[in-house]
Amino acid sequence: MSPDQIGFQTLLKKEVMRFWSVLGQTVTAPVITALLYLLVFAQAMQGRASVYPGVSYTEFLLPGLIMMTVIQNAFANTSSSLIQSKVMGNLVFLQMAPLGPWEWFGAYVTAALVRTTLVASAMLLVTIPFVQLPINAPLALLAMFLVSSASLAVLGLIAGIVSQKFDHIAAFTNFFITPLSFLSGVFYSVHALPAFWYQASHLNPFFYMIDGFRYGFFGQADVPLLQSLLWSLGFLLVASTVCMWMLKTGYKLKK
Amino acid sequence: MPSSPLPAVAIAGVRKSYGKLQALRGIDFSIRQGEFFGLLGPNGAGKSTLISIIAGLVAADAGSISVMGHDTVKDFRAARRKLGVVPQELVFDPFFKVRDMLRIQAGYYGCGKESWPWIDEMLERLDLADKANSPMRALSGGMKRRVLVAQALVHKPPVVILDEPTAGVDVELRRTLWAFMTDLHRKGTTVVLTTHYLEEAQELCERIAILDHGQVQVIETTQQLLARHPFRFLRLKLAAGSVLPESLRALVSGEPNGAVELKLETARHPIASVLETLRAAGVVIEDVHTRDPDLEDIFVELTGGDDA
Numbered sequence: 001m002s003p004d005q006i007g008f009q010t011l012l013k014k015e016v017m018r019f020w021s022v023l024g025q026t027v028t029a030p031v032i033t034a035l036l037y038l039l040v041f042a043q044a045m046q047g048r049a050s051v052y053p054g055v056s057y058t059e060f061l062l063p064g065l066i067m068m069t070v071i072q073n074a075f076a077n078t079s080s081s082l083i084q085s086k087v088m089g090n091l092v093f094l095q096m097a098p099l100g101p102w103e104w105f106g107a108y109v110t111a112a113l114v115r116t117t118l119v120a121s122a123m124l125l126v127t128i129p130f131v132q133l134p135i136n137a138p139l140a141l142l143a144m145f146l147v148s149s150a151s152l153a154v155l156g157l158i159a160g161i162v163s164q165k166f167d168h169i170a171a172f173t174n175f176f177i178t179p180l181s182f183l184s185g186v187f188y189s190v191h192a193l194p195a196f197w198y199q200a201s202h203l204n205p206f207f208y209m210i211d212g213f214r215y216g217f218f219g220q221a222d223v224p225l226l227q228s229l230l231w232s233l234g235f236l237l238v239a240s241t242v243c244m245w246m247l248k249t250g251y252k253l254k255k
Numbered sequence: 256m257p258s259s260p261l262p263a264v265a266i267a268g269v270r271k272s273y274g275k276l277q278a279l280r281g282i283d284f285s286i287r288q289g290e291f292f293g294l295l296g297p298n299g300a301g302k303s304t305l306i307s308i309i310a311g312l313v314a315a316d317a318g319s320i321s322v323m324g325h326d327t328v329k330d331f332r333a334a335r336r337k338l339g340v341v342p343q344e345l346v347f348d349p350f351f352k353v354r355d356m357l358r359i360q361a362g363y364y365g366c367g368k369e370s371w372p373w374i375d376e377m378l379e380r381l382d383l384a385d386k387a388n389s390p391m392r393a394l395s396g397g398m399k400r401r402v403l404v405a406q407a408l409v410h411k412p413p414v415v416i417l418d419e420p421t422a423g424v425d426v427e428l429r430r431t432l433w434a435f436m437t438d439l440h441r442k443g444t445t446v447v448l449t450t451h452y453l454e455e456a457q458e459l460c461e462r463i464a465i466l467d468h469g470q471v472q473v474i475e476t477t478q479q480l481l482a483r484h485p486f487r488f489l490r491l492k493l494a495a496g497s498v499l500p501e502s503l504r505a506l507v508s509g510e511p512n513g514a515v516e517l518k519l520e521t522a523r524h525p526i527a528s529v530l531e532t533l534r535a536a537g538v539v540i541e542d543v544h545t546r547d548p549d550l551e552d553i554f555v556e557l558t559g560g561d562d563a
Contacts, residue, residue, distance in 0.1 A: 003365020004332070010362025018350050089346035093406065096310045096340055097363035098332040255273075255313045 008103040011094070015111030018081055026077070026115060031122045034069045038062060038127065041187055051189050052220050062131050063214045064186035066123050067148060070116040071181050071206055074152035075159070075173070077112040082160025083169050095254075101247035105157070105240070112153030113146065120145065133217050140225050141216025147232045148209035152177075154239040161246045161253060180206045190222050205235045261324050263288045263414045263445035264309065269318035271304055278304040280469040282318070286447060286462075288413070291440050293460030293477070294449045295550075297558050300466040302449045303343060306418050310340045322414055336364055339407035343418040345399050347391040353402055354378065354387040357409055364410035377405045380435050397428045404432060408439070415439070416447040421455065433459065457481075457550040467558045480553050485521040488546045489529060490514050494539035500532060514542070 001009070019026040042058040051060040085091035094104070124133070135141060159172040184206035190198050201207045202223075212228030215221035221228065246252070262285035271279040279301045286292045296302050307313035309320050311331060320327045325334035348356060354374065361370040378384045381401040386394060394402065400420065407415060417436070421429045437459070440446050450456055456463060457477060464474040473480065492514045493499070499507070499515060506529075508518035519529060526545065533540060 001367075003336070006365045006367055007363050010359055013362070014351075014359045017355075021350050085348070088349065089344055090348045092310075092312060092342055092346060093348070093360060094363070095312050096335060096338075097360075098335040098365070099363060100332065250314060254311075255307070 003098070004100070004103065007097065007099045008107055011099060011103060011107035012110050015077075015081060015107055016114050019077055019111070019115050026073070027118050027122060030069050030073055030119055031126060034065045034123055035126065037065055038130070042130075045187070052218060055218055055220075058131050059133060059218075060189070060214070061187065062123075062127055062133060063217050064184075064210050066120050067145075067210045067213045068181045068184070068186045068206075069123065070120055070145065070149055071152045071209065072173075072177060073119050074112045074116050074149045075156040075177050077115045078108045078153045078156030079159040079163070079169050079172065080156075081108065081111075082157065083163050083166060086160070086163075087165065091253075101244055104247050105154075105244060108157055109150055109153040112156065113149050116145075116149040116153075134219075135217055136219030137216045137225070139216075140229075141213065143229060144209060144212040144216055144232065147229070147236055148213065151205075151209070151232060151236040151239055154236065154243050158239065158243050158246065161243070161251065164252075180204055184210050185222065186210055205231055208232050208235075261288065262286060262321075263290065263323060264447065265321045266305070266309075267319050269305065269308060269320060270316045271301075271308065271313065272316055277469050279308075279315075282466075282469075282471060284464055284471055284474050286414075286445060288323075288445055289440075289443055290445055291459050291461050292445070292447045293456040293463035294447060294466065295453070295456055295463060295554060296449075296466035296472075300558075301469040302466055303418060305466070306340065306416055306447075306449065309416065310338065311335060336410060337413055339410065339412035339415045341403050341407045341415070341417045341420050343422065345396060345403070347394075347399050347402065349390070349392040352388050352390055353383060353394070356391060356402065357405055360406045361409040366410050370409060370411075373411065374405070374409060377408060380431075381405055382431055397424050400424055400428065401432075404435075413443070414445045414447070416449075418449050419451060420448075421450060421452060429455075453550040453554055463550070465554065465557050472557050477550070481548065481550065484548055484553060484556060486548060487519050487521060487526070488548065488552075489517045489519055489526055490544040490546070491517070491533075491540055492542035494541050497538045497540075500536040500538065503529065503532060514544075 038058070038061060041061055046057045051057055082091070085094070159169055163169050163172070183201070184204050185201060190201045190207065193201065208223070208228040208231035211221045211223055212225055212232060215225045215228065264286040266282050266284055269279055269282040270277075282301075282305060294302050294305070304313060308315045309322065309327060311327060322334040323337040325337060327334045351359065357374045357377070358371065361374065378387050381404060383398065383401050383405065386398055391399065391402065404417075404420065415436075420432060433455070436446055448456065448460060460477055462474070462476050463480055465472045475483065488508065490511070503517060506517040506519060506524065507515055509516045517529065519526060
């Protein structure tokens with residue numbers, strides 16, 4: 001293994017160890033929160049909301065909840081790690097190390113994927129007694145999960161790079177990530193919305209991530225899978241390009 | 256230690272401004288392999304900016320720096336593998352234990368398990384062995400400083416920069432640290448030191464550069480620097496009622512502990528003639544003491560009395 005590969009592997013391991021050391025906060029807590037959503041909304045909405053033929057509301061809700069949790073945790077993992085290192089000052093250890101932009105990018109994003117895989121798997125496992133989801137398109141499911149997780153991990157990296165204090169990250173989360181993830185069709189099918197909101201939903205990238213992920217389970221969704229995949233891939237590409245430019249130029253990292 | 260034609264650190268035309276403030280106004284000098292080099296200057300002289308540029312934390316506006324022949328921008332990976340930097344700020348990662356942190360740091364530099372015995376040796380040498388499994392956040396300030404030193408050395412770099420490593424640390428740690436660094440230097444490591452303790456620089460450094468207002472004021476061997484100003488100090492404790500003659504008052508450089516200290520240029524004011532003047536004026540001397548100028552005196556001469 002080359003020194004660069006060891007460097008990448010070490011940063012990845014360190015990032016995984018970082019969230020692993022506070023597993024209750026990084027994995028258990030979001031799973032419990034999502035379960036509470038499932039219990040409350042399933043009870044309140046079962047039989048009231050119009051979803052897909054042959055799919056109960058609880059079944060419909062769970063993939064959306066999983067993807068919403070994945071989106072929020074992928075963003076939180078990279079952004080919180082970077083801002084903590086900045087605020088504590090220990091980012092200098094990484095900045096002085098012989099690690100290039102690709103190693104930073106790859107390690108942070110992969111660590112976020114590990115966390116979201118844990119979160120999603122835990123959610124699927126603990127809900128088995130209540131909901132048995134079919135898996136109609138496993139490849140689509142995997143692709144949508146990976147692309148969506150990576151997209152939000154990259155967005156979290158960008159937020160971490162741009163931010164100088166915890167308040168900035170909180171602003172990203174409160175005014176961008178949370179509203180867009182709540183208004184992305186997690187709790188409803190966009191076909192049930194009035195025309196304006198139906199159209200507006202189609203401008204929300206998180207809608208495609210959730211819709212495409214749901215397709216993987218049910219083989220049906222609000223928009224074609226290809227459209228969801230392309231939107232998500234496009235989002236990932238744009239975010240990655242911006243992030244790599246920041247890492248290569250040292251934007252907000254180097255004085 | 257035989258010197259090599261390849262400098263350990265070569266700095267050429269480095270400039271850096273923060274808005275209107277010119278932190279570095281064109282720095283050019285080299286540090287030879289195997290040197291114990293001192294980088295001194297008052298607060299705001301540009302020392303930390305220069306070190307940050309060498310380390311890759313700050314981008315220079317102009318100029319270039321190489322470490323062991325590797326450009327710190329174009330060939331940053333190779334340059335950084337040759338360099339270890341102990342930062343001035345007491346920074347640490349609260350998520351990890353001491354030994355884990357050092358192993359992670361070694362991994363960043365491409366070092367695997369083969370570096371673990373060296374890490375354990377450093378823990379012993381820096382009196383950190385009993386703290387190896389302690390969380391970083393549980394360490395005292397002095398212990399955290401030791402870990403910073405170990406982190407800079409995990410990959411056995413041939414060039415080490417210590418940015419004020421003894422600021423605010425106790426005597427024991429200073430001794431431990433300097434014994435360790437002196438040993439590394441004896442084995443061939445190039446050591447670059449910035450410090451506000453000028454006696455440390457005088458004792459340890461073979462060559463010294465003094466920065467002021469973003470420029471190198473002087474770069475010489477420590478001996479050359481000390482010989483640069485041919486003067487001596489004569490400290491006199493005068494008996495009660497005795498007054499210094501008018502002709503000597505212009506030579507007074509200080510009045511430490513009730514004594515009078517005269518700064519004498521060797522050629523113009525031989526000590527014998529000064530004592531003769533005092534005797535002729537009837538001055539009664541209770542005690543007399545002479546000393547050579549130290550680095551602090553030279554530093555004050557060159558920087559106009561700013562704090563080191």
